[in-house]
Amino acid sequence: MWDPDGLIVAPATVPGRGIRAVIRLSGSGLDDVLAGLFVLPGPLPAAARAIHATLRPDRLGAEWGAIGVEILRWPGPAGPTGGPLAELQLPCSQPLVEAMVAEACRLGARLARGGEFTLRAFLAGKLDLIQAEAVLAVVDARSPGELSHALDRLAGGVGRDLHALRERLLDLTADVEAAIDFADERSPDSLGESSAAFWGGVIATLGEIGRALEAAVAKVESRDAGARGRLPRVVICGPPNIGKSSLYNALVGRQAALVADEEGTTRDWLETVVRGDVPGRPGQPGAVEWLLVDTAGVVKRGGEGLDQPEAGLAAAAAEAGIAEVGRAEVVLWCRDQGAGRAWPDEVSAPPGATVIEILTRCDRGLPSSDCGTAIATSATTGLGLDRLRREVATAVAALPRFGGAAERIRAGLVGALQALTEAEAIATVGLAGGPAEEPLLAEALLTAIDAVGMVTGHTIGTELIDRIFSRHCVGK
Secondary structure, eight states: OOOTTSOEEEEOSOSSSOSEEEEEEESTTHHHHHHHHEEOSSSOOSSOEEEEEEEOTTTTHHHHOSOEEEEEEEOSTTSTTSSOEEEEEEESOHHHHHHHHHHHHHTTOEEOOBTHHHHHHHHTTSSOHHHHHHHHHHHHOOSHHHHHHHHHHHTTHHHHHHHHHHHHHHHHHHHHHHHHHTTTSOOTTTTOSSHHHHHHHHHHHHHHHHHHHHHHHHHHHHHHTTOOTTSOEEEEEOSTTSSHHHHHHHHHTSOOSOOOSSTTOOOSOEEEEEEEOOTTOTTOTTOEEEEEEEOOOOOBSSSTTTBOOOOHHHHHHHHHHHHHHHTOSEEEEEEOTTSOSSOOTTOOOOTTOEEEEEEOOGGGOOOSSOOTTOEEOOTTTOTTHHHHHHHHHHHHHTSOSOSSHHHHHHHHHHHHHHHHHHHHHHHHHHHTTOOOOHHHHHHHHHHHHHHHHHHHTSSOOHHHHHHHHHTSOBTO
8 A cells, every 4th residue: 555654765866877876765764764874973953954974884884885975854844745855965886876775675665656756746735737747758858948848847837827827716716605605795895795796706807817827828838839748759669770760761751860771870769740640530631740759779689680789889879769669659660571570678668558560671572471460561662651650640649638748738728718618608697687697607617626726736536646657757
């Protein structure tokens, strides 16, 4: 059973070369674990502070020596996660990081789940849902533009606007509920003494809130203009030198990737926005769009058709390609006609991703046997490309559209605007002397509040929470 106050630990920096590595711990019992790991300079302070410590000689210090560690410690609810939190800054040694995490677990901590630190910050009210999703966008950013958009969301600009609008809606709803409960004693300090003043005040307030919501939508649209982070990622992958870049060029419609007969020609991932028609939607060109990504060949030690030394630039390019597969919604797995159908151990498509198997370079001869569900293609003759485009477009069109912060904001604000339109129609009838429908007005306002709450995280189900935060990196 998940304990929101239990002590969790995880590395917060990725493995690799550097000067410092960071490990995070959060939860009850934090100080006991710190005392078990380090020789501390004295009693722990009651306020947030940086502390210099060394490894305890009777524990990790017996093997590693008196290594110095900087501890940034927040002792209470004022910390970033709403509870005790410590960030350990230590020399960037992966064996040392692993040893320290293992020792913390022996002392009572457990490994954090993906996104659990961010989830705790969200549940404690330190981040709203938009900012929490922005943490993932910052981690995933692959260009200056994507990073700028993600940092903008993390700063809370849109979130602050929506929180203020939600407060105004709550105030208005409270006034309407008061008008229902005290129909004969309407407060002159709220919406006016007369029926006309009451309904006129409601309409004026609804108009102000509606314009503010429209401005928020425009702000989201302007910030996301040109941003590609929300587009579904369709990733081409497979062994080296089997025609992946030629296929990429054919699908893009131009010579976007360098093509050569030598292995390792692609040294980095390339990406291009592609638009396609969905079958069954004739006459609607560009019905869906996606981000098509070309990757370097997957290399590994051993394996049919994949033997290649893992060293230097080729290995780094292969690792980048494998990472791109891990971010994909649709994977185009390419192989030669005679190659085995099994995936190499190094490649893992995300849960729920659609995998489309492709036979490349079939202009050199059609498959001699049944190729199963694989699509036979040729970038030279165009064989199978139309079918491949249709299948990709179908897979993209079937993807859920609530995955990104921008999509969630738009959906929530559209729902809120629709509810406000209904509320304004009810108020207009009241102002014209029609039936007084304060209960229907209150219901419409509550619908708008719920719609905005879905954006900010005030109204959200546990299943959706799990889906959002499980996409975050461990240690974030």
